[in-house]
Amino acid sequence: GESVGLHLPTLSVQEGDNSIINCAYSNSASDYFIWYKQESGKGPQFIIDIRSNMDKRQGQRVTVLLNKTVKHLSLQIAATQPGDSAVYFCAEINDMRFGAGTRLTVKP
């Protein structure tokens, strides 16, 4: 079946640098995506969402880009902080499918 997946399982960045986390999806009918952050022992927490009629959406320090041509999503975190260390998932909401996640580690 079609699924949502991530390119890299781990990402380590220096505090203050920008982080980019990628996600590929295969269902071309997918039209609503959410990035979630999950800290150890907690449930996933909403970060930002995007619908298929948009290419880009910005929040506070976070930006999501959607490339429907290649079925790719990315999450950009500006000025990464130690508190950003967590596992990040992209989710295709209509199919209720999550990728395996990328673990972001921020080095002070």
Added chain:
Amino acid sequence: GAGVSQTPSNKVTEKGKYVELRCDPISGHTALYWYRQSLGQGPEFLIYFQGTGAADDSGLPNDRFFAVRPEGSVSTLKIQRTERGDSAVYLCASSLRQGDEQFFGPGTRLTVL
């Protein structure tokens, strides 16, 4: 309530036993979802309810798993004859309507010995 709550937070049981996991969604949310998350993996969809009815139960792994939402609010995930492979964190989420942003609870960590 202020958010999705799940009880218990931890459950340890023996192989073969029956367990119930409870989810209290955000008040007014009509859609409720159950996921299972194994270590190092993303949440895996199990079932979702729209109101009282199970709209999609395609993710339930077998007939030992069952979920109910009799009044369209609280939901209970029931697992019969538990197996060690059932050990995981069981997450519940709710949304205002199906297809909207899902808000997650903290999960129930189930350990089957």
